[in-house]
Amino acid sequence: MNSLENQDYWLGLRINSxxxxxxxxQVHTVFLHSEPEQSIKELKISGxxxxxxxxxxxxxxxQLLKAGRGIESAVPWQQxxxxxxxxxxxxxxxxxxxxxxxxxxxxxGPFHCAVALESPxxxxxxxxxxxxxxx
Numbered sequence: 600m601n602s603l604e605n606q607d608y609w610l611g612l613r614i615n616s617x618x619x620x621x622x623x624x625q626v627h628t629v630f631l632h633s634e635p636e637q638s639i640k641e642l643k644i645s646g647x648x649x650x651x652x653x654x655x656x657x658x659x660x661x662q663l664l665k666a667g668r669g670i671e672s673a674v675p676w677q678q679x680x681x682x683x684x685x686x687x688x689x690x691x692x693x694x695x696x697x698x699x700x701x702x703x704x705x706x707x708g709p710f711h712c713a714v715a716l717e718s719p720x721x722x723x724x725x726x727x728x729x730x731x732x733x734x
Contacts, residue, residue, distance in 0.1 A: 611707030615675040620728035
């Protein structure tokens, strides 16, 4: 994970009861999106939300992020999040991931934290966060 060694600002992500950290430089925006009840007459488009007038195409976190080394079990990482339990949406910066976002259970930060060389995680506020990066 050489691309992560010099990062100073991080966004903490809570996904399926695990903590992960993504470089804040790769995040465009984060917002809370609680979906209101829809009537049968309304058009429902699954996988797309609108934020600040722009569409955000939602994917599963594991389709957009690469889990780093040190993660003992891939099971929590590869579980699909349910909308009711993942109200936060993280939108990635422009480039190949333009307009792409994913749901998370909760967020922490952004926060400033140095990472030890070759470490699979960082420590912030007494908790370990596994390092992840955008695919």
